[in-house]
Amino acid sequence: MKLFYSPTSPFVRKVMVVAHELGIADKIELQRVLVSPHLPNPELAAFNPLMKLPTLLADNGEVLFGSQLICEFLDHAHGARLFPQSPSIRWRVGRLHALADGMLEAGIACREDLHRYGRMEADTWTDGRKMKIFQGLDYLESVTDELASQVNIATIAVAVAISWLRFREFINDLVPTTPKLAIWHQEFVSRSSMLQTKPAEDSLGWKSR
Known part of the structure; x- marks a missing residue:
């Protein structure tokens, strides 16, 4: 998996904390991206038209963006421990x-x-x-x-x-x-x-x- 990230983004950090809690942090390759609310970013736009972080490229080629969706995807794929089922x-x-x-x-x-x-x-x-x-x-x-x-x-x-x-x-x-x-x-x-x-x-x- 590849995660497009910024080192001080709290939403990226949330995803990575989830990854560490699930024991899969070493399976995520990080691709640092510079983002700005006012400037285009063709590299990120190719995967996420909103050009926002975090954006995840899954192993099957699926692209997910938004920290909540990415966290839920990781949890569902690796044990379903952090999102309660009840x-x-x-x-x-x-x-x-x-x-x-x-x-x-x-x-x-x-x-x-x-x-x-x-x-x-x-x-x-x-x-x-x-x-x-x-x-x-x-x-x-x-x-x-x-x-x-x-x-x-x-x-x-x-x-x-x-x-x-x-x-x-x-x-x-x-x-x-x-x-x-x-x-x-x-x-x-x-x-x-x-x-x-x-x-x-x-x-x-x-x-x-």
Whole structure:
């Protein structure tokens, strides 16, 4: 399999954490791609008309894009452990997964606004987006016991989202406002799958070319 990636993309990291948890990370070849919201990328467009990361080229030639679909594909093909089969549990997990992705999307939009408009003009937009992030953190604090129950796609997505928000300095210290979430996150990021995918520009410890 080949995964088109960027070293600091949280959505790529989510896919790779899933791959490590499933024990298949060594089966994924990484192809680094430079993407921009404003510039064409013929190489990536040949596989994904949206030119977004992550994009996966499966061994059978099937192309999948979007981190949620790719994660579900990998899980289905290698043990079905991270997406619960029970409908009642699956929807709860899916809700937290969607929340984590939404928080990431809000954070990424903040950064795009800042680059596009400059700090002063972007403030009106970023205030609303940051509100979504902090409301999301408050919600996660209220369901921390649910997060602590097991490793699944929701816990992976939440851990990756919080780590990226810290990496991009949207949040610094979780303890004062979300103490239970802070403890849970500190424990989760000590997992091997998180340590092996920690973003450090080019030094990700992944097989890439």
